[in-house]
Amino acid sequence: MSLLQQRRLLALLRNPFGNGVRIVELSDDHLRVKRRDSIASVSLRSLKRPPALRKGILGTVVTMRLEDQDDVVLNGADPLAARLFSEEVKEAWVRFNLSVLDKEAARLERILAAVNALGAPLRYAAACQMAPLLEEARGLDASLLSKLQDEAIGPEMVARIAPVRKFVADPRTARAKGIAAFVTAELERWNEFFDTIESKPLTPEQRLSVVVDEDATLVLAGAGSGKTSVITAKAAYLVKAGIRQPEEILLLAFAKNAAEEMSERVEARSGGPVVARTFHAIAYDVIGIVEGSKPALADHATDDLAFTNLIKQILKDLVHRLSDVSKAIIQWFAHFLVEPKTEWEFKTKHEFYTHMEAQDLRTLQGEKVKSYEELQIANWLYENGVAYEYEPLYEHKIPKTGRRDYQPDFRLTESGIYIEHFGVRRHKMADGRERLVTAPFVDRDEYLAGMEWKRQIHAENETNLIETYSYERQEGRLLTGLAEKLAPYVTLNPLPANTIYDRIVELKQVDDFSKLLGTFLRKFKSGGYTLDDCEAKSESMTLGRRARAFLDVFAPVFAEYQKRLGGRIDFEDMILRAARYVETGRYVSPFRHILVDEFQDISQSRARLLKALKAQHPDVRIFAVGDDWQSIFRFAGSDIHLMRHFGEEFGGNFDGQTGVHRTVDLGRTFRSIDQIAFAARTFVLRNPAQIEKKIVPAGAATEPAIRIVTVSKGEDEQRLSSVLEAIATKLEGRSQPESVLLLGRYRYLEPDMRGLKHDFPQLRISFKTIHASKGLEADHVILLNADSGRTGFPSEIVDDPLLSLVSPEEEAFQNAEERRVMYVAMTRARHTLTILASKARPSSFVTELRNDPAYGIAAALGAEAKAYLCGKCGGRLLGVTGKDGRIWYRCEHVQHCGNLLPACPSCGTALPRRAGRTTEALCDCGAGYSNCPECSDGWLVERSGRYGQFLGCVRYPACLGKIRVSVPKGRISKVDTKP
CATH class of the missing domain: 3.40.50.300 (P-loop containing nucleotide triphosphate hydrolases)
Structure with a gap:
């Protein structure tokens, strides 16, 4: 034991109150620090460096710097004793550090070897391998290496432990360098x-x-x-x-x-x-190992049609058996089958009309209606046994007013009561008064004037009119209010649930709903959801009463489905049961x-x-x-x-x-040439959520590789044969046949394959749906019926929003999955891709491909209809041929808009359009006509009336625009206004 103490007289002068360090003793690997009233033990491990000596006024000052503690400072020591004591402490400190390091030598050597191996690793430095190493290295560094002082262990040992300390300080860089070194060497080692x-x-x-x-x-x-x-x-x-x-x-x-x-x-x-x-095979094996035998698989597990038919049968049985459930099912079909959006949720007529057409608003009686609220009214009437006509001609002839013949929304056939549903809501003004308002794209004044006109017609002709309003649905009393209004005139006679359901089956509405239920059921089971989960998510997504109505049907359907499984399992059960066995360790992988x-x-x-x-x-x-x-x-x-x-x-x-x-991007394609590969990449990446990938095509095209061929109504077979003929012609003289893959968004699009194979024996022609074609390829691909519409491409039978209740993430991009379906179709082709699309109603995908130069698509084959916008709703005006063989342009939203214009009288094909702020409508053929002063689409032609000639709108009688002027020669034309 060695000690150092203050000289007594100097200590008293230096520290009269006795609070300072009086004696420091070195004992093995500890320092004992004595003060007047206390003794503390300090491990040499805490010493940051050897004691420092400084000459003071009253003697030598000895300072020992400690880790995470106050320094030990002894004043007034004898200079010689202080020097000797300091040397002893330093020697003990070095011995102690080296001994501690020696105890961890094996651990250090193991970690050091692993860290040094990162310079030329024999295995990929995966996170799962490096994480334990990092944890051990950090533990050693925290407990020992970080506490070792360079002066204590010497430069050799400092250099030896440096790689470990560097790894601990920046492990990500070390791992990245190790990976890079391994990959470079491994690629060379396995080159052959x-x-x-x-x-x-x-x-x-x-x-x-x-x-x-x-x-x-x-x-x-x-x-x-x-x-x-x-x-x-x-x-x-x-x-x-x-x-x-x-x-x-x-x-x-x-x-x-x-x-x-x-x-x-x-x-x-x-x-x-x-x-x-x-996945199902491994899951089945897991279940068999844990349970000792494999449970029987449900018959419908491998047959989608059988599965859908089972859901349909369950629905039918529930309607016949359980009154509460049957009521929920009928309520769903009558009032919640389609997504209940109204005019107020759209900015333009075109958007609203497009949505309504995609919804296929068909009543239980079978007719298509123009709005969700009309659908509710019609189905309520049908449910309650009230016979009605939808949009009948009014029983009294109305004098010519320039309007279409009056067709009220509904007429009750027994009582003769008329029902008009008005799309108005109530808006409270600042002064407390209420004001009727219309949807954003509807002219309020014109609409309200139309309401008054209809009321006047009924008053003049003494017919009974019942009015309903959009604000009643908004306030939750549309149907109860209708019942009250009809009570004096009508006796309700509700139809039995069986009768209504049989009607629903006739309308084939059960088929699509059964598929929706089936998809929901499978996602519900595979995602491990509960009904409470779905209800909570419905509230957070504000899906409202429709989601509640759906869950009221789904819950009993699901319960019955599970009951009918008995001791069998479906694929969802198979996967989830196996997952549980693996998670709980009953199966050891x-x-x-x-x-x-x-x-x-x-x-x-x-x-x-x-x-x-x-x-x-x-x-x-x-x-x-x-x-x-x-x-x-x-x-x-x-x-x-x-x-x-x-x-x-x-x-x-x-x-x-x-x-x-x-992530590794393969990039290179061995299939498609550059024009097809790059166009497909550009197309799919319009959705920013898709992971961006580079593309290296299989080769370069020497001629246009993608063509759009427009097809007039009834020309599908002829156009397809023309395309195949063109492909076959280029193969003349070649010994090897080439493959042609016909693709359709739906199975029903399959053409007469036997006839095509007979007509083109030099081609290997096959047909697949796009979904079934995944993984296939062909020299030439022909995509059939890329048209707009519910069963067009992109399909407008979109995923029901209700599926979001059992889906973790919704895709915000419009037609996100359909865009990927199109990508799959495009990339089946090696050399050429031909897209057949309706001349009058090409799909939005075709329009995008054709109009955007980024795709480099060749000009369409055949005469192409020029796109004209409808001035009434913003939709497209499509060319149609009338009974007399002449061309007319009709709005694509036939049911809702009804805008109709004749082709130019001069050329008979194109449509005169207004050019900027000019007063004329000009045709591509050079003819010009004065603009109609009343409507945005019409132009004026010469007509004769009671008071002689005048210029009247070509849209007469839908538009009464006219001008009484003398007509310059050659600037007007007489036309027949009946298509």
Whole structure:
């Protein structure tokens, strides 16, 4: 033991109150610090550096700097004693540090070896491997290395531990450098393997995807980029490199045939039996291992038609059996089948009309109506046994007023009561008065004048008129109010639920609803949702009464469905039951590498199973190959959110960073030439939510590769034959036939295949729906019926908003999935893509492709109808041929707008249009006509009346615009105004 103390007299003078350090003793690896009233023990580990000596007035001052404590300062020491004591403390301090370091030598050497190995690693530095190393290195650094002083351990030891300390200080950079070094070396080591694993050498991007081995790796495999080659090479590489045994690798595919093909290819190339399975197959195996046997599979599990028919049967049985449920079902079909949007939710007539047409507002009686509120009224009348006519001609002839013949909204056939529904709401003014207002795009004054005119007509002719208003629905009393108004005139006779349901079946409304229920049911089960979840989400999304009405039907349907399963299971049960067994450890997974094909099609339930398998062992890797641009099976439960947020869902953790993953973009396509590949890429990326990928095309086009062919009504077969004839002609003299794939958005579009194959034997012609064509390719692709409309392309039978209740993320971009369907269609083609579209009603996709120079589309074949806008609603004016063979232009919104114009009298084909602020409507043929002063679309032509000649609007009698002027020769024309 060695000690140092103050000299007594000097200590008394220096510290008369006795609060300072009086004695410091060195005992083994501790310092004992004595003050007048206390003794403290300080470990040499806390000493930051050797004691420092400074000459003071009353003696030597000895200062010992401590870690996280007040310095120990002894004043008034004897100079010689202070120097000797300081040297002893320094020697003890160095000995202590080296001894502590020596105790951790094995641990240090292990960590140091692992850190140094990052300079030339033999394995990919995945987060799951590096995280334990970082944790151990940080523990050693915190407990020892950070406390060691350079002066205590010497420069050699400082240099030795420096790599560990550097790794701890910046682990992300160290890992990144290690990965880069490994990838470079590994690509070189396995160069011959990559050259020979497939019939053609792998591309640089494919090679990179094989050697990258992050916790979660996402390979973006665009159309025709060779994703199967990548998965095959990855599995073979893992086995040949000794990274995994075949039984530790799980290959997952969505379709049985894809799994079988993958298994054969991998075994042939790796020499080991790496078995590919579908998600359902592995789930079934898990259940069998845990339960000892596999439960029977429901008959409808593999048959979508049988599944939909089961839902239809359940609906029918519930209507006949349970009165409360039957009431809920009838209420749904009568009042909530379509999304209840009104005029006030749209800025323009065109938007409103387009929405209404997409909804197919068909009443229980069978007619199409013009608004959701009219639909409610019509169905209430039908439910209550009140016979009615929709928009009948008024029973009294109205004198010529320039209006169309008066057609009230409804006439009750027994009582003769008329019902007019007025689209007005009440708005409270600042002064407290109420004012009737119309939708944003409706002329309020004109509409209110029309209301007064109708009231006047009924008053003059002494017919009974019942009025209903939009504000009544807004206030929740439209139908109760109607019942009160009709009570004096009508006796209600409600129809039995069975009768109404039979009518619904006749209208084929049950088919689509059964599909909606089926899709909802599968997503409900696979996502693990509850009815409470759906109700809560409905409230947060403000889906309102329609969602409540749907859930009132779904709940008993779901309960009955589960009951009818009995002891059998469906695919949703299969996946979820297996996931639970894996999550709870009842099944122990042997898999360390999980390779997933077609990852864009993954659902929530499949993702849950995947996460459970990954979580069982810390070193499990997920290798996912897919293309979010080809995610087109949302109706079957696929959830694009899982791929777009791949890292968050499946990634690892390292250095406080979550969602660690790696993305590799294959980029290169072996299928489509540049014009097709680039146009398809531009098209799909109009949706900013799609993951951006580069594209390297298979080759360069020497002539236009994409054509749009316009088709007049009834010309479909002729136009298709013309396109096939053109393809066949170019093949003359060639020995090898070329493939032609006909694609349709719907199965019913399949043409006469036997006749086409007979007429064009030199072509290998086939037909597929676009969804069924995924994974296929052909030399030439012809897309059929790219028209607008409910069953056009893009399909206007959009996903019902109710599906958002069982979907984690909604896509905000309009026609998001349909745009991806179009991308799939375009990228089936190697050399040419031909799109057949209606001349009068081309789809919005065709219009976009044709009008945007970015796509580089060749000019359309055949005469193309020029686009004219309707001045009344903003829709399109479409050319139609009248009974007399002449051309007329009619608004696309026939039911709602009714705008009709004759073609130019001079050329008989084009339509005169107003040019800027001029007073004339000019035609492309050069003819000009004076603008109508009353309407925005019409122009004036010569007419004869009681008072001689005048200029009248071509839209007469819909428009009464006219001018009494002398007519300059050659500037007017007589026309027949009857189409």
